[in-house]
Amino acid sequence: MPRHYRLLAALACGLLIWMIPAPDGVSAQGWRLLAVFVATVAGMMTQALETGAVVWLGLAAAILTGAMTPAEVLDGFSNSIVWLIVSAFLFSHAVAATGMGKRVAWHFIRAFGGRTLGLGYALAAAELIIAPAVPANTARAGGILFPIVSSLAQVCGGRRLGGFLMLNQFHATIILSAMFLTAMSGNPLAVELAAKTTGARISWGLWAVAALVPGLVSLAATPWILYRLHPPEERESPRAAAEAVRQMELLGPLSGPERRLAAVLVCCLLLWSSSALHRLDATTVAWLGLSALLLSGVIAWREVLGVTGAWDALIWFGGLIGMAEAMARLGVSAWLAGALGARLHGPGLWILVILSVIYFYAHYGFASLNAQISALYAPFLAAAVAAGAPPLLSSLLLGFFSSLNGALTHYSTGPAPIYFGAGYVDQAAWWKLGAVVSLLHLAVWIGLGLPYWKLIGVW
Helix, strand or coil: HHHHHHHHHHHHHHHHHCCCCCCCCCCHHHHHHHHHHHHHHHHHHHHHHHHHHHHHHHHHHHHHHCCHHHHHHHCCCCCHHHHHHHHHHHHHHHHCCCCCHHHHHHHHHHHHCCCCCHHHHHHHHHHHHHHHHHHCCCHHHHHHHHHHHHHHHHHCHCCCCHHHHHHHHHHHHHHHHHHCCCCCCCHHHHHHHHHHHCCCCCCCHHHHHHHHHHHHHHHHHHHHHHHCCCCCCCCCCCHHHHHHHHHHHHHCCCCCHHHHHHHHHHHHHHHHHHHHCCCHHHHHHHHHHHHHHHHHCCHHHHHHHHHHHHHHHHHHHHHHHHHHHHHHHHCHHHHHHHHHHHCCCCHHHHHHHHHHHHHHHHHCCCHHCCCCCCCCHHHHHHHHHHCCCCHHHHHHHHHHHHHHHHHHHCCCCCHHHHHHCCCCCCHHHHHHHHHHHHHHHHHHHHHHHHHHHCCCCCC
């Protein structure tokens, strides 16, 4: 379809919302913003322009229509998660530029390079070890794992192989974000909202035990599904380990920049995993790490300016977060949740399932997991409990889905633009595979989760 037709289609989606009178409880400003947001997301879905350009036009429309002020637009770019994403791209550049990424990649290939699927499982297992100690999934993905995955994709060659590795690690990050209370920054917020809304108390151990079985099943099934639906060019690589040994010998000992980079990354990892002690948020730690890289000469400022993916992510991800936060402030998100819940009738458990599925797919309209938790978690939880659903079960299921719904899009959460931005998978494939994985999560976390949680006494 020609570009101008795609632009017109996106505009038509927004105009359709615009022409409908604002419902009771939603201001005219909020309704206008919803129309602009729908048109922006439609433009991204149809790929009318590059993602950054679509969001830029959407922000301009929001200002011209009075849906947002320039100050509100700029608020999105001050969001700490946005700058954590920028930092992740810069860390990735440093790992690649110093050669450390290639060194780590060959280590992985030497140990697990016999089969591509095995390599995917090995990388997922590596994140499983560190996920409980790193509460920022963006920091975990961008600062630790993305540079390794990126280097593996470059070393092994092949666009399909790189695509499989990027998809695999992104979805592993999403699953692991749901498995531990401290694996995603929004999980403690959900726990606090659950306590205030229903009185349900969720400890770290209860969250982990409840997520253990469905989480491991999802973590085992997802790489296999992605491997089948997005197969790499080479499935077997019997000479990979021997080649890895040869390459490691050619690389020689660690260079000075590699050593300094390794020291900075280790310090960042320690600070990320001990945030409860020093109260430094993940973005502050990332900025300190990048400052150390600049001071030590590992990277130069001209290199920072040349990492175009970082600044592209700043524009489109910051713009979407600004719109999402504005809709939450204007009450649009809460109205949507209330309107849906008021129309559901039946047994409490079935209402919970229906609301959970709606909550899951409502994330198509959000560019942040935390934004959806802030806007919709409490209203959906209150609606489910009012319908007779068990409070603790409702709190946990919606809490798990608050991370798992990040699988849907390339703008869903911090790690999404990092892995998508590598350029190995186009937007259509990313969304299609995200939809398939979402169905897997629903089947596992509802179909297997409900009887498992009944067995362990959650409800």
